[in-house]
Amino acid sequence: MAAGLCSAAAFCAGLGTTLDRARFPAELLIVQGDLQRLIFLDHLSPDERLGLEGRIGSALGGIEWLALEYEALTKSTVSRDALQRLQESWLTRDLASALEWVSGLARNHSLNVGIFSPDRATLDDVGRVQEIDAQLCQGCHIDSVGAAKILPAYRLQDMTRVISGKEFLARLLSGVRGTAETSLANPLSLGDIRGFMKLYRSAAD
Ligand code: HEC
Numbered sequence: 001m002a003a004g005l006c007s008a009a010a011f012c013a014g015l016g017t018t019l020d021r022a023r024f025p026a027e028l029l030i031v032q033g034d035l036q037r038l039i040f041l042d043h044l045s046p047d048e049r050l051g052l053e054g055r056i057g058s059a060l061g062g063i064e065w066l067a068l069e070y071e072a073l074t075k076s077t078v079s080r081d082a083l084q085r086l087q088e089s090w091l092t093r094d095l096a097s098a099l100e101w102v103s104g105l106a107r108n109h110s111l112n113v114g115i116f117s118p119d120r121a122t123l124d125d126v127g128r129v130q131e132i133d134a135q136l137c138q139g140c141h142i143d144s145v146g147a148a149k150i151l152p153a154y155r156l157q158d159m160t161r162v163i164s165g166k167e168f169l170a171r172l173l174s175g176v177r178g179t180a181e182t183s184l185a186n187p188l189s190l191g192d193i194r195g196f197m198k199l200y201r202s203a204a205d
Contacts, residue, residue, distance in 0.1 A: 015186055015193070017073065018115065019173060024063075024070035024078070025111040026170035031059050032106050033167045035099045043146050051150035060090055070109065078109065115190070116169055118198035122191065129195030160200045172196055 034052050037044065044052070063086075067078040082105050089098035121129075133156075143152035160168050172193055176186050188196070 015173075015188070015190060018190065019186060020069060021073050022111055022170075022173050024066040025106065025109050026173045027059055027063060027066055028102055028106040028109065029111060029167050029170035030174060031056055031063075032099065032102045033163055033171075034059075035095055035102065039095050039099065041145065045146055045148045047148050047150045048145070048152065051152075054150070056090065060087055063087075076109065078105070111166055111170055113166055113169060116173075116193050116197060118194060118201060121194035121198040125191040125195035126198050129192055129199055132192070133196070133199060156200055165197070165201045168201060169193070169197060 034056050038049065038052050038056070063083060067083060070076070071078055082101055086098055086101035086105065089095075089101060137156060141153045141156050143149060143154050144158065145154065159171070163171075172188070173186065176188055
């Protein structure tokens with residue numbers, strides 16, 4: 001949540017439909033990653049578990065709409081059966097089965113990492129992002145796993161060490177929110193995203 005990153009719309013390149021197309025695949029990767037954390041990380045605090053459960057629940061609450069948007073923008077078809085089984089597995093707290101269904105969907109509708117590749121970041125992108133990172137992001141992202149918080153802001157450097165480049169990209173695309181003036185839209189530009197990928201990851205695997 002980056003407050004005041006991009007106050008005047010005119011200065012904000014914005015991600016527009018590039019982001020719209022990525023929303024559904026990104027959400028799948030985030031739900032997949034959140035389920036993996038819930039299943040495999042045994043040193044989470046009770047608050048962190050609560051936060052993850054809340055986030056997965058609300059992500060699945062909106063996933064049908066994202067699927068519709070994605071289908072309209074990409075002319076592809078999402079399996080309603082898979083979506084339903086994912087929902088059912090989650091509702092009965094069969095986490096392993098939920099993880100299987102979401103992983104299958106994520107494989108079939110993969111996030112297009114090419115356009116966000118760190119290799120495409122210019123020197124300007126990296127310089128600009130380094131400044132934003134130091135002035136803004138680092139100030140909030142100070143928590144470690146195990147923090148007694150429902151929605152901790154983990155150290156970004158730690159985050160990139162334990163998740164794939166694809167998942168980090170998905171979280172950059174959906175996790176960074178603007179202010180009320182930007183209707184909470186992601187204030188980062190395409191160049192910013194590439195810059196952050198370069199700053200935090202050498203390759204988007
Ligand atoms: C005002 C404090 C604040 C600032 C500034 C901030 N963040 Fe965050 N960020 C958070 C919190 C709190 C969360 C977790 C909330 C959630 O998951 O909904 C978060 C979530 C995220 C996530 C998703 C993490 C996840 O678990 O999915 C990413 C990636 C991220 N921020 C990157 C950034 C970057 C890059 C910047 C700088 C441009 C930034 N943030 C600035 C507080 C902040």
